[in-house]
Amino acid sequence: MRVLDASFVQGFMRMADDGWQQGWHERNGGNLSYRIRPEEIEQVKEELVPGVWTPIGTTVPALAGEYFLVTGSGKYFRNVMTRPEDSICIIELDEKGENYRICWGLTGGGRPTSELPSHLMNHEVKVLATGGKHRVIYHAHPANTIALTFVLPLTDEAFTRELWEMATECPVVFPSGIGVVPWMVPGGREIAVATSELMKQYDVAIWAHHGMFCSGEDFDLTFGLMHTVEKSAEILVKVLSMTSVKRQTILPDDFRRLAVDFKVTLPEKFLYEK
Numbered sequence: 001m002r003v004l005d006a007s008f009v010q011g012f013m014r015m016a017d018d019g020w021q022q023g024w025h026e027r028n029g030g031n032l033s034y035r036i037r038p039e040e041i042e043q044v045k046e047e048l049v050p051g052v053w054t055p056i057g058t059t060v061p062a063l064a065g066e067y068f069l070v071t072g073s074g075k076y077f078r079n080v081m082t083r084p085e086d087s088i089c090i091i092e093l094d095e096k097g098e099n100y101r102i103c104w105g106l107t108g109g110g111r112p113t114s115e116l117p118s119h120l121m122n123h124e125v126k127v128l129a130t131g132g133k134h135r136v137i138y139h140a141h142p143a144n145t146i147a148l149t150f151v152l153p154l155t156d157e158a159f160t161r162e163l164w165e166m167a168t169e170c171p172v173v174f175p176s177g178i179g180v181v182p183w184m185v186p187g188g189r190e191i192a193v194a195t196s197e198l199m200k201q202y203d204v205a206i207w208a209h210h211g212m213f214c215s216g217e218d219f220d221l222t223f224g225l226m227h228t229v230e231k232s233a234e235i236l237v238k239v240l241s242m243t244s245v246k247r248q249t250i251l252p253d254d255f256r257r258l259a260v261d262f263k264v265t266l267p268e269k270f271l272y273e274k
């Protein structure tokens with residue numbers, strides 16, 4: 001089968017285009033990665049041409065030998081639908097999880113996203129934490145979430161609680177909460193370590209003054225998670241634009257009742273009295 005005809009590639013392209021249409025990917029902003037199943041890579045094997053081994057910039061031994069579909073560095077989400085073979089690539093990791101090689105894509109040259117260390121360290125944490133269920137890591141630059149990083153305290157507690165309060169579905173969609181990474185230089189191992197540490201507890205990490213990372217089982221769930229958090233952030237931006245004092249809101253005991261009916265566990269650290 002041709003790579004571009006495979007359903008995981010079609011799903012990846014659709015998700016990238018959805019993110020572009022949401023306005024979350026100005027220029028080359030954002031990046032996406034998918035951990036390919038063995039049977040999926042088998043389907044497209046004859047089109048793979050391995051390139052040279054290149055250091056990842058970190059070590060991910062739990063992902064040794066795995067294949068990933070990832071966006072290219074400097075490539076535009078806007079072009080993924082029309083020029084997929086130049087915008088995205090399939091990479092293979094070596095037996096130590098130290099190097100990658102491009103096996104398909106990036107036909108005009110280039111390399112995988114500069115956030116590859118963060119993507120792969122997040123994948124590694126999620127493989128270990130979910131028994132391999134999570135396959136998608138998504139980074140975007142959604143404006144409302146970024147705006148809040150100039151206004152709210154940069155704590156997991158503040159972001160989780162304020163965003164839970166903005167829509168009743170939020171604690172059900174991201175019950176474990178949201179982690180916050182303070183401003184750091186992007187693109188390297190340091191921010192990857194900080195983010196993946198948060199991903200041990202959460203499926204969402206916000207990078208102050210930069211954007212958001214989400215992890216999920218498939219394209220629908222991961223896109224839906226980013227969409228839900230950003231929608232909630234949009235409501236909070238609107239509320240804060242009208243008033244600094246909410247007249248009414250969802251209270252800690254309301255969240256506790258919701259948790260029982262929807263069968264989710266909401267950590268008490270987010271249900272503090274204000």
Ligand code: 13P
Binds near residue numbers: 031
């Ligand atoms: P890349 O073009 O290297 O993926 O970088 C975009 C980005 O959002 C960096 O954080």
Ligand code: ZN
Binds near residue numbers: 030140141
């Ligand atoms: Zn970014």
